[in-house]
Amino acid sequence: MREETTEKTIFNYTAFISIGGILLYQLGWSYWxxxxxxxxxxxxxxxxSIEKIISTTWTTIILVFLALVRSIEDVIKLKPNQTISLTNVIIYLAFGIMLIYTANNLKDGYMIPTLILAVIVTIITFFEKRINKLATLNRxxxxxxxMIVGYFIxxxxxxxxxxxDSKKMISDYKNDIEIILNHDNKTIKGKFITFMNDKYFILIENHKCQIETLVINNSEVSNSKFSKTNK
Structure with a gap:
């Protein structure tokens, strides 16, 4: 019996880690x-690389966890035969969503999300009895x-x-890379985006003073160097 329980526990942890890894990869790929x-x-x-894709997601996963920590505490305390009111669930999740929004829009202040949350809480409190008659949730x-709310957030x-981030990349445009081509020694200056698939991806300013993306094959490059100097 113990062996079966241990095997089941190991299987559950393995499944959880596998699903978590897939989720981290999917979210990281969505970002990039x-x-x-x-x-x-x-x-x-x-x-x-998979490592870079997954590493991109950690900060947000932690933020989502902190935002939903009140709900997670309830889950831990809730016994298998107990239920929780739907109004409490909605309030906790609404608070978590507002917290995430505020954390990522600090420049806009916290008054608007606070007012929205206050309105939500007021409405839910007013209709509390009717909402709770609809459903309660077990553990x-x-x-x-x-899990569903955390995923969608x-x-x-x-x-x-x-x-x-991509808009900020363009708005903060400054030359930070210099590439010399091997066939005519032509020098191209721009803002480095990334190097992948054996290609340089950089932002450049064209003759119309517009920012555009340039792709250069590594085979065409004689030399490249980075600098912190402004254009």
Missing amino acids: ETYLNNLNINSSFIEI RNYIITI SFFYYPYLAKK
Whole structure:
């Protein structure tokens, strides 16, 4: 009996780690694909290591965990035969979502999310009896709800973050790389984006003073150097 329980526990942990790894990869890929696409780099060019993709997701996963920590505490305290009111679940999850929004929009202040949360809490409190008559959640369903909400928060957050970072990349344009081509010694200056698939991807300013993305094959490059100097 003990051996069966141990095997079941090991299987559950293995499944959890596998699912977690797949989720981290999916979210990381979502970020990089959106980020590079917004810099006019086609998805067919994207070739990023698994380690880099997964490492991108850790900060947000921690943020989501902190935002939902109140809900997680309830899950731990909740016994298998107990239930929790739907109003409490909605309030905790709404608070978590507002916390994530505020953490990523500090420049906009915290008044708007605070007011939205106050309105949500007021509405839910007013209709508390009616809402609780609709449903209550047991421990299993509560865990599933938290997982689904956490996933969707992360799923929608990453494209948003990628768009925000790519816009900042363009707005903060400064030459930081100099590439010398081997066939005519032509020098190209621009802002380095990434090196992947044996290609340099850089931002350059064209003759119309517009920022565009340039792709240079490594085979064409004689020399390249980075600098911190402004254009």
